[in-house]
Amino acid sequence: MKTSLIPTFFAATSLLFASMSFAIDLDSAKDKGLVGEQTDGYLGAVVNQPDVLALINEVNVKRKNKYNQLAAKNNLTLEQVEKLAAKKAYEKTASGHYVLVNGNWVKK
Structure with a gap:
C-alpha cells in the first residue's frame, strides 16, 4: 500500500x-x-515561455473586458478604444521596458 502512494506523492509535488x-x-x-x-x-x-504566455492571456482578457466597457460607455468601437489604449500604454511605458515598433521589440 505504501508503494502505491509514492508515485501519487511525487506527481502532486511536481x-x-x-x-x-x-x-x-x-x-x-x-x-x-x-x-x-x-x-x-x-x-x-x-x-516565449509558458508562464509569460499565461500572464499575457490573463492580462489581455481583463484589458479586453475593460475596453468593451469603455467602448459601450463612450459610444465607440472596440477598435477605437484599443488604439487609444495602445497610445496611452506606449506613453506610460517606463524606460527600459519593451514596446512593439514596426514588428520588432524595442526598449524604450
Missing part, C-alpha cells in the same frame, strides 16, 4: 512546484523584459 515556478506578476515580467506593449492595446510576449 504539480505544486511547477505551478509555483510559473507564477509571475506583470511588473516583474516587464522589469525582466519578458513582455511588452503592442500597437493593438494588448500585452505581447518578448520571451
Whole structure:
C-alpha cells in the first residue's frame, strides 16, 4: 500500500512546484523584459515561455473586458478604444521596458 502512494506523492509535488515556478506578476515580467506593449492595446510576449504566455492571456482578457466597457460607455468601437489604449500604454511605458515598433521589440 505504501508503494502505491509514492508515485501519487511525487506527481502532486511536481504539480505544486511547477505551478509555483510559473507564477509571475506583470511588473516583474516587464522589469525582466519578458513582455511588452503592442500597437493593438494588448500585452505581447518578448520571451516565449509558458508562464509569460499565461500572464499575457490573463492580462489581455481583463484589458479586453475593460475596453468593451469603455467602448459601450463612450459610444465607440472596440477598435477605437484599443488604439487609444495602445497610445496611452506606449506613453506610460517606463524606460527600459519593451514596446512593439514596426514588428520588432524595442526598449524604450
